[in-house]
Amino acid sequence: MSMKIFIPRDSAATAVGADEVARAIAQEAAAQKLSVQIIRNSSRGMFWLEPFVEVETPQGRVGYGPVSEKDVKALFKARFHEGKPHKLSVGLVEELPYLKNQERLTFARAGLTDPLSIDDYRAHGGYEGLAKALTLAGSAIVTEVTDSGLRGRGGAGFPTGLKWKTVHDARADQKYVCCNADEGDSGTFADRMVMEGDPFMLIEGMTIAALASGATKGFVYIRSEYPAAIATMKQAIIIAEAAGFLGQNIQGTDRSFRLEVRRGAGAYICGEETAMLESLEGKRGMVRAKPPIPALQGLFGKPTVINNVLSFAAVPFILAKGAATYKNYGMGRSHGTLPFQLAGNIKRGGLVEKAFGVTLGELVNDFGGGTASGKKVRAMQIGGPLGAYVPAAQLGMPMDYETFAANGAMVGHGGIVVFDSNVDMAAQARFAMEFCAIESCGKCTPCRIGSTRGMEVIDRITANEEREANLTLLEDLCQTMTDGSLCAMGGLTPMPVMSALKHFPEDFGAKKPRMKMAAE
C-alpha cells in the first residue's frame, strides 16, 4: 500500500516553497522506488510551520515543519515517511496544543482534506447542512440561522438571520446572494483559507442562503490579490455543479442556484457592501447611500443577501448540528466561534478558531507565543486598518463585540496584528490617514480631503510645530470625518489614529511621563 504524504496547497504554504518541497519529495520517493501518494491538502493554519508536511501513520498523522527543499533527503534518511523522528518533527499533529485547544466548528476540515475533492468533503460532514435545508421551507431555514445567534463576520456584526428574513419576505421576480470575499483588511486571511482550502463549504453556505431567501443566482466577489482563491473557487463551482449540488435542480429537487465568481480590481473600498454591488454591476466602486438597504434593493436593484465568507461558512454547521449547538458557544450577545487570525510580529501566527470570550492575551501569548522578534508586545491593531490600536495593558479583554465597542475598539473580521517595542505609533497613525487617502472612493469631502490633511497635521505634531493647536486640529478633523462620512472608510479611520494618540502619546513627541518625574 502506498504511503500518504500531505503538503498544503494554501498560498501561505506555496509562498514559502511548498510546491518545491512537494516536487522534491516526489522525486526522492521515485529515486528510492517508494510508492507514495502526495495529497495537496488545505493548511492547518499553523503558518510558522509551513511548509508543513504530514505523513499518515497507524497512530495518526505525524507532522514535520517548516520543511525546505534541502531537508527532503535527510527526512527520507530518517524515514519520515514512516513517521520516524527527525529534528523537524512535531509529533502527532492532532495532539499539538495549538490545534487541540481550539474550537474548530467552521475550520473542522482544515488540513484534513483535499480542497477540490467533493468526496473528501462529504466524508467529513460536508453537505449535511444542505441536505437538512432541502427538507425545510425557506422561513424555517431563516429561523434556524436566527436562533443560532450568528452575526455577520465581515466586521459590523449584524444579525445574519434578520438580514435573510428581510430578503425572504421581500417580493421580487429575482433575488440574489452575494458573497463578500474582498477581505481587504491587513491581518486577515480566514476568507482566503476557506476559499483555497474548503471551497465547497462556502458554496454550501451560499446555496443554503439561496434556499432560505428564494434567490436563484449568486456571485462571489473575490479580490484580485487572491489568484489562487479565484482559481480554486471557479473549479469548485464546476465540480459542485457536476455532482448535482449546484445549478439546475439541486439534488433532484426543483430548486436551482447558479453561482459565478467575479474578480475585484485592487480597490479596498469595494469591500464595503454597496461599493461591492456597484462593482458587481460593472461600475466604479462608489458607495451608495442607505436606505434603500441592499436586502431590499441590492444587486441590479433586487433584494440581495450579502454576507462575508465566514458568515456563509458558519451556516452548514448550524443547519447540520442545530442552532442551539452553535449558540452554546460564546459570551453575551456574541454567539458561536470566530476564526481569529494571529498576524504580524507574532511567533506562532495562524488561524485560531475559538468561541467568543477568549481573551486577547490567551490568543496573542498562549497560542501566539508573543512576538516573533522576542521583544515585548507593545500594540495590537485589531479589526483591520479601520480598527483601533490596543496597548498591551488591555490583553485581558475578552473577544466580544460589545466589550470591544465599550473600550473604543472593534473585533471586526477577527484579525490581530501584533507590533513589538520597535513600532512607531505616530507612523502607524499617519499610515491610517494615508491608506484612507489612497482608498477613499471620493464621495465625501471629509474622507477624500480630510485624510490628506490628517497626514499633514500628524507630521506637524511629530515635528513639534504648534503642538497644542495641531493636536486640537487633529481631534476636530477626526470628529468631522466621523460625523461627515457616508461609510466606515472615512468614518472609522479616526479609530486607529485617535487610539494610537491616546495610548501612545510619547510617540507623537509628547514628553514621556517618566522624564517628567525625573525632572520634578
Add this chain to the structure above:
Amino acid sequence: MSGKATLLDFTGKTADPALAICQKHGNRSDALLEILHDLQHEQGHVPEASLPVIAKALNLSRAEVYGVATFYHDFHFKPKAAHVIKICRAEACQSMGARELQAMAEKFLKVKLGETTADRQITLEATYCLGLCASSPAIMVDERPVARVDAKTFKAIVAGLK
C-alpha cells in the same frame, strides 16, 4: 473568419482585441471588470483605443468605461515591464519590516514604487495585503505570492527573473 487577427470589422481594419473578449462575456455591461482584466492579461495593459470599442459593444457611454478603467488600481493604460513585483505596504507586513524591505528594494533596483527599472525588466509597485499576514513581509511576483521575504530572498528573486 476565426481567430482574433483575422476578425474583420466593417471598415476592413483588424478588429480591436477587446471585441472578442466582450463577446466571450456575452457583451454584458456588468462584466466590465472581467473584460478589462482579460484584456489587460492578453495585451499587458488596457489600450486606451479599446475603450470606445468596449463602450459600443456593452452599450455604455465612453465616459462610463473610462471612469471604471481609471477607478480601479489594477488597470493601467501603459505597458509595464516584463515583470511586476508588488511589495505589501499594509500593517501586518509593516510590523515585520516592510518599510525597510521597500527601502532596500528601491535602492537595489534604483527605482521608486510605481517605477520601472532602466532595463525595463521590473516594475516595482505597492500592494495592500496579500492575505499572508502571518508570514510577513510578503510580496507578489507577477502572479506568484512569496512570503517571509528578506533582502537575500528578494535579490535572489530578482536574479531569477532576469
